[in-house]
Amino acid sequence: MNVLSLLLKILGAGAVLLAIVTFVLNVRGIRLKSIPQQYMMPLGLSLVLLAICFGAVDFLTSQRDSTTLLRDRDRMKQNDVNIVGPSVGGSVVGSIITGQSIRDVTIYQGDPPEVRQRKLERAKQMIAAEVIGNIEAIDARIGYVKVVTTLDEFNDIFDEELAKMRRKIAPAAEDVAASAYRRLIAEQRVGSLRHALNSSPLRAEFGEPLVAVLAEAGSDSDAIRMFYDQLAEVTRATESLLSELSDLTKEESHRDSIWKDHDVRSVQLAADTLQNRSEAAHVAGLYVLNTLAISQSQVSHRLVSLNYLCPQRLVDEATIKKLMSKNIRQLDDLLVRRKNLLRERQDLIRKEIDTHEDPTEIKPGDTWNEVVGKAISLRQLGRTTEALPAFDKYRQIFSSTDPTAEQYANTAQAFTQQLKSLGRTGGIYIYQVREEGTGAEAGLQVGDIMRHLRCTGFLYSQTGPMRPPAI
Incomplete structure (x- = not known):
């Protein structure tokens, strides 16, 4: 468009210049050989009109370019709004929240009421998108944990086949090999689980800034704070499970069946605790969506795709209270299990100490x-x-x-x-x-x-009864 505009300006300027030359020649009575005198004035007027046409076309072209530029800028702004979380087609979409996004919705002193309201609604949509995204991540993480903690049946079959081969090739090395194999598999499980969990991270870094926006606008933010508190509980429960699994891989292979059963139940308790904390965060998230007045149609396609968390839809406040009460009762049972396991562990350690043989104790058969x-x-x-x-x-x-x-x-x-x-x-x-x-x-x-012996060579010979050379 810039080239066309330049060409129109050049043609317009040329037409004006020719018109001026024609008028001057006509006034002075100078006659062009090929143009009769009576045509000089009409020719000049035609050139003027042609210059005016070129100018009009250039003006219209410039106006169209300006309109297109403004429309493109508006579209870019609208696209930016869609990226950070408002509804598209009536549904809450995923969010890519940045520091700039937070600054865009921050309510400042002096903002007009309509601006404050627009920022508040935008912040609510961003929070809703964050909540949905975190619920989906929690659901995926539960799936990873279940896969890692329910592979025993397959591994038992594989262990048995491997044991048959070891008994055939090297019977004496069977126990050592079996222990090394089990430890390797356990370590691989923990590493794979941690990698999978990192692929579905929990996002909590923008929770406080978004809550601050709601507080500044005078909206109730307690439900959102509770959700992010529950999200932190999920993170702690996850680390506890990973710690239990890691400890399990480091335990001595000679531990008896009582200790092994205790360790397995400790891992199961950590997994059950993670499940409980995940369900609590899910229910808290549903409560947040209710307080934000998010409709069922906006989130139904996201909630129905959950595989492990229930319910898979928005529910009323009475149902949320029932789910919370049930979750608290389950947590109480988990705490009782944890207390019993700790007491059992103390008893096992005390028993080990009581039955432990002192390596310095002298026995009748010692040499x-x-x-x-x-x-x-x-x-x-x-x-x-x-x-x-x-x-x-x-x-x-x-x-x-x-x-x-x-x-x-x-x-x-x-x-x-x-x-x-x-x-x-x-x-x-x-x-x-x-x-x-x-x-x-x-x-x-x-x-x-x-006290010490200095010599270039020392020969210790024993011709009589064996006696200690050291004291």
Whole structure:
């Protein structure tokens, strides 16, 4: 259009110029050879009229361009309204809310009443779109959880086939392999679930700004605050479930069936709690839609597509109260289950502690190095009062086969009692010295304790009864 306008201006200017030249020639009596004198004046008038026509066409073209530009701007503004959440065709559509969208609906002091009302209605539509979007996300997340927590039947079949193969190829490694396989599958489940949940995020970041708009306009915002509070509860319940599943993958494989049953019921409790919190958020969302005066026709096509949350339609306030009361009773039952599981867990831990075998306890069948090792370990752990009788047990058990057992026990007990003053943690016990050896020449005696040994090579040989070289 810019090229056409320029061409029209050039033609109009040319016509005006030719008309002026024609009038000047006519006034001066100058006659063009090919144009008779009587045609000069009409020719000039024709050129003027032609210039006027070119100008009129240019003016009309410019006006049409201006009208098109304004219409396009209006359409862009209307499209922006549709994006952030008002109704399209009478239904609440999904929203893409940004910081600019929030600023567009923020009510400022001095806004005329009609502007305030328009911003309020727009904010309500944005909130409705956010609520519907979050309800759909919650429904999808429930589906992900159900898939991950109900794969046991298939995995049991696969486990059995894999176990048959392991028994055939490597029977001794079956238990280790089975434990590793189960842990791998469990870790993959948790990772897959977290990835799936991230694909359907809960949007709560614009809740407070939109609530503030309603509060500024004098509208009741309590229902909306309750919905976003319930949304936070869903997030916490989700993290609790993921934590329980992660802990389950880290538990020791040797746990007995009682512990395993307890862990499975803990995961199930977390899943049931998430279901309860999700249903509470759903009901709170329906209540918000009611308070915003959203009609059934605006949201029916979105609610009817839900797979796990009920009801799948807007309901009246009496029904919402019944659903809320039912949800609260279920939550109370879940809290009782949680309390019982915690008490059961404490009992299992206490039982484990009571039946746990102390690795430093000396048993009748222990070898000489096991007895000495346990006695030294007790001393290193700071359990000196237990280390002293442990060394004495070495004398009791091995004195019949080791003539130096009594002297070793006495020396070890005395050394243990003086450790702090000596500033040592242990040493090498001399239980035999050859009469003509270098040790005797150096003045070593049986019962001495060497703090350290400097040599380029050291050979420890045992020709008599086994005796502890350490103390």
